[in-house]
Amino acid sequence: MVRVLKLELRGITKRFGTLLANDHIDVVVEPGQIHCLLGENGAGKSTLMNVLYGLYEPSEGDILIDDKPVSFRGPGDAMAAGIGMVHQHFMLVPVFTVAENVALGAEPTKAAGFLNLDETRRRIKEISDQYGFDVDPDALVEDLPVGVQQRVEIIKALVRNAKVLILDEPTAVLTPQETDELLDIMRQLKSGGTSIVFISHKLREVKEVSDTITVIRRGKVVGSAEPSAPTTDLASMMVGRAVNLTLDKAPAKPQEKTFEVRDLTVIAPNGQHVVDGLSFDIARGEILAIAGVQGNGQTELTEAILGLQERVSGSVQLDGKELLGRSVKEVLQAGVGFVPEDRKVDGLVGTFSVAENLVLDLYDKPPFAKGISMSPAKVLENAKARIGEFDVRTPSAAAAAGTLSGGNQQKVVMARELSRPLRLFIASQPTRGVDVGSIEFLHRRIVSERDQGTPVMIISTELDEVMELADRIAVLYKGRLVGVVPAGTSRDTLGLMMAGIPPEEHAHTSQAGPATATTTASTPDAEGDDYV
Amino acid sequence: MSENHPKHAAGEHGRPDHKDPHHPSPAEEETAAVVSVDTAGGAMEPSAVPATAQSGQLPGGPDTLLRRIFTGSGMVSVLAVLLALIIGGLLIASTDKQVATTATYFFARPTDFLSAVWTAATRSYIALFQGSVFNPRGNSVAAQFAPFMETLTIATPLITAGLGVALAFRAGLFNIGAQGQIIVAGILAAWVGFALNLPLGLHLLLVLVAGIIGGALWGGLVGVLKARTGAHEVILTIMFNYIALYFLRYLLNTPAFQRPGESNPISPILDATAVYPQIFGSQYRLHLGFILAIGATVLVWWLLNRSTLGFEFRAVGANPKAAQTAGINVSRSTILVMAIAGGLAGMSGVAQVAGTEKVLTDGVAATYGFDAITVALLGRSTPWGTFAAGLLFGAFRAGAVQMQIQTGTPIDIVLVVQSLIVLFIAAPPLVRAVFGLNPRRKKPARAAKSRQAATTGGAA
Numbered sequence: 001m002v003r004v005l006k007l008e009l010r011g012i013t014k015r016f017g018t019l020l021a022n023d024h025i026d027v028v029v030e031p032g033q034i035h036c037l038l039g040e041n042g043a044g045k046s047t048l049m050n051v052l053y054g055l056y057e058p059s060e061g062d063i064l065i066d067d068k069p070v071s072f073r074g075p076g077d078a079m080a081a082g083i084g085m086v087h088q089h090f091m092l093v094p095v096f097t098v099a100e101n102v103a104l105g106a107e108p109t110k111a112a113g114f115l116n117l118d119e120t121r122r123r124i125k126e127i128s129d130q131y132g133f134d135v136d137p138d139a140l141v142e143d144l145p146v147g148v149q150q151r152v153e154i155i156k157a158l159v160r161n162a163k164v165l166i167l168d169e170p171t172a173v174l175t176p177q178e179t180d181e182l183l184d185i186m187r188q189l190k191s192g193g194t195s196i197v198f199i200s201h202k203l204r205e206v207k208e209v210s211d212t213i214t215v216i217r218r219g220k221v222v223g224s225a226e227p228s229a230p231t232t233d234l235a236s237m238m239v240g241r242a243v244n245l246t247l248d249k250a251p252a253k254p255q256e257k258t259f260e261v262r263d264l265t266v267i268a269p270n271g272q273h274v275v276d277g278l279s280f281d282i283a284r285g286e287i288l289a290i291a292g293v294q295g296n297g298q299t300e301l302t303e304a305i306l307g308l309q310e311r312v313s314g315s316v317q318l319d320g321k322e323l324l325g326r327s328v329k330e331v332l333q334a335g336v337g338f339v340p341e342d343r344k345v346d347g348l349v350g351t352f353s354v355a356e357n358l359v360l361d362l363y364d365k366p367p368f369a370k371g372i373s374m375s376p377a378k379v380l381e382n383a384k385a386r387i388g389e390f391d392v393r394t395p396s397a398a399a400a401a402g403t404l405s406g407g408n409q410q411k412v413v414m415a416r417e418l419s420r421p422l423r424l425f426i427a428s429q430p431t432r433g434v435d436v437g438s439i440e441f442l443h444r445r446i447v448s449e450r451d452q453g454t455p456v457m458i459i460s461t462e463l464d465e466v467m468e469l470a471d472r473i474a475v476l477y478k479g480r481l482v483g484v485v486p487a488g489t490s491r492d493t494l495g496l497m498m499a500g501i502p503p504e505e506h507a508h509t510s511q512a513g514p515a516t517a518t519t520t521a522s523t524p525d526a527e528g529d530d531y532v
Numbered sequence: 533m534s535e536n537h538p539k540h541a542a543g544e545h546g547r548p549d550h551k552d553p554h555h556p557s558p559a560e561e562e563t564a565a566v567v568s569v570d571t572a573g574g575a576m577e578p579s580a581v582p583a584t585a586q587s588g589q590l591p592g593g594p595d596t597l598l599r600r601i602f603t604g605s606g607m608v609s610v611l612a613v614l615l616a617l618i619i620g621g622l623l624i625a626s627t628d629k630q631v632a633t634t635a636t637y638f639f640a641r642p643t644d645f646l647s648a649v650w651t652a653a654t655r656s657y658i659a660l661f662q663g664s665v666f667n668p669r670g671n672s673v674a675a676q677f678a679p680f681m682e683t684l685t686i687a688t689p690l691i692t693a694g695l696g697v698a699l700a701f702r703a704g705l706f707n708i709g710a711q712g713q714i715i716v717a718g719i720l721a722a723w724v725g726f727a728l729n730l731p732l733g734l735h736l737l738l739v740l741v742a743g744i745i746g747g748a749l750w751g752g753l754v755g756v757l758k759a760r761t762g763a764h765e766v767i768l769t770i771m772f773n774y775i776a777l778y779f780l781r782y783l784l785n786t787p788a789f790q791r792p793g794e795s796n797p798i799s800p801i802l803d804a805t806a807v808y809p810q811i812f813g814s815q816y817r818l819h820l821g822f823i824l825a826i827g828a829t830v831l832v833w834w835l836l837n838r839s840t841l842g843f844e845f846r847a848v849g850a851n852p853k854a855a856q857t858a859g860i861n862v863s864r865s866t867i868l869v870m871a872i873a874g875g876l877a878g879m880s881g882v883a884q885v886a887g888t889e890k891v892l893t894d895g896v897a898a899t900y901g902f903d904a905i906t907v908a909l910l911g912r913s914t915p916w917g918t919f920a921a922g923l924l925f926g927a928f929r930a931g932a933v934q935m936q937i938q939t940g941t942p943i944d945i946v947l948v949v950q951s952l953i954v955l956f957i958a959a960p961p962l963v964r965a966v967f968g969l970n971p972r973r974k975k976p977a978r979a980a981k982s983r984q985a986a987t988t989g990g991a992a
Contacts, residue, residue: 308857
């Protein structure tokens, strides 16, 4: 019954104007394989998959299925040919049930056009049982955890008889535990005869699950590798240069605590307590990392501190002065440097020049302005200095910020926020979507800000980043603080905390790594074992 | 950057002891590598095309399509005008008798038909030109330039009101309310003009100030409502246009405004001290308002490009969320920009009552407030672009009369041309396609998006 399918991309080239997004890419996905496309953000992985899925037409090259060339004019054709795709952002209707979502687009009907969902329900049950998905066809999608929603997406593809499943950065939104579950599912699908194209830049997962790895860099295939290849080799293939990025971070020398948050509660417009009675403090010369799966109140926490949230109670004090109830401008003036989590939405004005973006919150202060008259010369002068200092790769200071790469955009935001004397530095997802070369640089700048005696708060959903930067780690779950643990706490413990289980309960839930938080603290070798 | 690290290079660099995961040093190294490699790729803004999830594309205001239309390239503007004129020419020809006659024997002698079309169109456009720029048949130099002076006169209110629309748009606000702002400005300016008796100079100054304040209040009120309640400025300004118009009609029937002994709704004539002096003497209608319009253009340019206020306006217009995060007070900016936009439109009201009409009627704003939207659109919301577009539309208006007199081509054809211009500006790909300028691409919108995606992600 299982029709095994061999998929081949031959010489796929995709141009956007003069830009070469894919340059003669050859990939062969053998039947029943997990084939990983490894590459940095912007390397061209997603473009390639969109070509394969019929969303883009290739400028050159062929797609072959079982050695026969095919051409897709849209996702419908691709699906009919047995290709399914799970996008990074789920394409689900939140208020529909699982069955309705699965049926959507190919709704089975009875006579007179009435929906017939029973057939869909049966198929969902069947697939769910076969792979142990544990998905209820009648549950509303909005009530399901992210990991289960992802399974619904997979079911959607399988119901349409997908023989090749494309998973685009599937682990970006998952907790470490959910990630492990997904990897299991992928193995099961493989044994059930489905080939998987797994797109990722996370080496640990790639090594764990792949049969073959194709590395893409700047739109080209730079080589293929076995999953057994050493991590550093894979990383350097991906980046294009030797990667040796041990962050030289001296132990923190915490001084007095100048930033205090007490009973901070933020109420969302729907009445939900998105931040719920949060209390913590940060000392000068210390980095507190706030870990947690996305959407557990991190955004609202930073917005509340900055003065962007309306229904806030509790107290946020910097240098003994209350920040709550003040305008954003006043908070910034109190010496808060803020790097928002989504630089494209909150951090930059894309149509503004790099120079203008570098003074986005300083434009009305001397030397950039006298009264209401601005000095373009001073703005430009500042831009040149910052571009040099932060090594921003831009054609010129007048280039629109939106045209820069993610890493360089982030450098612009970071350069702006670090260019004035700070009393507190908050960086949310400081390296999200940033190329590897820039990550190292940005991390060093954050640490050097700490070493100058600034209290630093890092919000990151990436556990690795948290572990790399933090002096202490606070874990948020559903707006509450699960706990604050020292740096060097094990990945497992943090993972469980991110799922809402406080560290003191871990002894009961996992025998494997009891009290790792204390025993392995600050021994990098032991910590390293978590990754290998 | 370095392309000299292909697969094998990486392989060779791997030391043999790498295979042993318990060896401390490589483990340490790998940790570092993983940490740095592993950090990107959290969930970003959801998007229909997944590739854009990684893009550096920055969202604009809520009406991104509108934004593109309003601030696209000037080239499209020029081509749109050209295309509209060509189609307008064809329409002119279609109403021409000679063209109709020759069409009956088109297959016998097509050249007759084509030359008739050409003659009809060019004759009308020559008349349009003579009526708006330079009339060689004038019996004095002054008469020859009279059409141009008329163009400048009509352009004056178009320019200032257009600047109001353009400025608001740069701050992300779609100001449909220039019409109402002109009316309210006209009411205040006219009243100061005919009801007060003040010395020369001061009187005119007060008229101007009253008009600007009137427009600023009417626009600013919209800003306040939007900032405080979140009401949409398009709805507000449209409604405010009606309120202003009917309020004016009401006033013109009250003793305070109606001319004594007059049953028509018309105000007294403004005092001689309250009207704009004519720049080149009484032979032309061109008045001081035009000089002020030039001044306003310079001022708006400075405001947008050289002032902190303009920086705020533009930031709020391009990305309100980023502006807010950077400490810019979006509400304040909304109120201020609407007030200034209203004030600019108010200058048009003053130009009408103190410049050309010298009385207040319910037709004081004519259609200037709505034409201003087109002018700003054609001018790409830049100060000098708006100025040039105002001149062009002024020329159309001034020349249309002459065109009808000379060639019998209906004035309405100018409105058709104006509408076509808007239509073409709103569809840049169409204009580019007509002129063969489209990059050869099948799905332009999507491709443009992902081009950014690839650009922004690519550079390591």
